[in-house]
Amino acid sequence: MGLSEFENSNVFVVVLTLLAVSGTFYALLMPLFERDNLKTRMKSVALEREEIRARERNRLANQKENERVALRSSPKESVREFVDKYDLKKILSNDNVINKLKMAGYRGASPLYTYLFLQIVLPVSFFALTFFYLQIVLKVDASVGGVFLLSLLAAVVGFYAPSIYVQNQVARRQDSIRLAWPDAMDLMLICVESGMSIEAAFKKVAEEVGTQSTALAEELILATAELSFLDERRKAYQNLADRTGLDGVKDVVVALMQAEKYGTPIGSALRVLSDENRQARMQEAERKAAALPPRLTVPMMMFFMPALFVVIIAPAAIQVMQTF
Structure with missing residues (x-):
């Protein structure tokens, strides 16, 4: 082995020794200079969590307040005064009416007051509109008593209209x-x-x-x-x-x-x-499917069969008319 090769090998060993010693000192001394950031990070996360919690609480409080207003809206002052003035809750309302409104999805005091208000207002409105339309607009050739009876029939329809509407909503739900x-x-x-x-x-x-x-x-x-x-x-x-x-x-x-x-x-x-x-x-x-043919019998007899008879009999009738 020459002198130059020996010197090169010594330099290589020295470099490896320096790297090993430097790595050892770095591994031993760096933990002493490192800062413990765990507490700081946990504190920042806790602060962020509290901010998010406060923000979500405010949002949910506002949302619940809006939903409460929507679901439990108070009746209009005029409607409330009218119903309370004539004590309609005692006259027209009962547990059955309240249960029907709940089953239809109407909760709170506002739907009940509106329902009772319409049961009084609609009959009067229907009676007045029907009487005015028949007597003044159409000027039907009938006695005042006949027009009065028709208007009274319209008033009965107006009285039961809110109940029919609520019943339909119950059936739909x-x-x-x-x-x-x-x-x-x-x-x-x-x-x-x-x-x-x-x-x-x-x-x-x-x-x-x-x-x-x-x-x-x-x-x-x-x-x-x-x-x-x-x-x-x-x-x-x-x-x-x-x-x-x-x-x-x-x-x-x-x-x-x-x-x-x-x-x-x-x-x-x-x-x-x-x-x-x-x-x-x-x-x-299956019950609805089985009930479908009887329900289609009357519409077929009224609409389908006459058209079919016309299509079948019309050519023969035209030929007979041309011959005679």
Whole structure:
């Protein structure tokens, strides 16, 4: 080995030794100079979390206030004064009317006052408009007594118009809830068997079923709120059954109340009730399909058969007329 090669090898060993010693000193001394940023970072995260929490609380408070105003809006002062002046709540209102309004989705004092106000105003308006239209505009060739009877008939229609409208709203909401209830039962069964509480299951099901039935989602959210705030959970379940008025919902409510009273598992009961509600929905669809042909008989006889007879008989009738 030459002298130059020996010197080069010595330089290489020295460089490696310096790197090793420098790395060792760096590994030993750097922890002494490093700052502990964990506490600072945790503090900043805590401050940010508090800011987000305060901001979300303000937003939710404003949102709840707006929803409270929308759902529990107070009646107009003129309507309230009119109803209170003539004590219409005592004369026309009863528990059945209040329950119907709740089933139709109208809650609070404002819908009740509006309903009672319309039951008095609409008959008078219908009577006056009908009498004016028949007597002044059309000038019908009839006695004043006949016009008065027709106007009185219009007043009767105006009196029952609010009740008919509310009943139609009840039927529409019940149809929406009835169609979505079996699917909601399946989701509720999954939530309960996964270990969720009834309140959490109601909330989750309401979020998932809202696109299919807004009415059902609204009722489940109200039931969740009542379960959290009412002293008796039984009352919250009973209110849910009363607001919907459906046998399927009442059966589930009874099962939930018995499960909480006796401590029995709710999963098996929900599974059986889910199957029953699904079968009931299928039977309802089959019943409507079976009732369709009799309903089509009269329209076919009135509209389809005359046109068919004209198409079949008209050529022969034209030929007979040309011959004779």
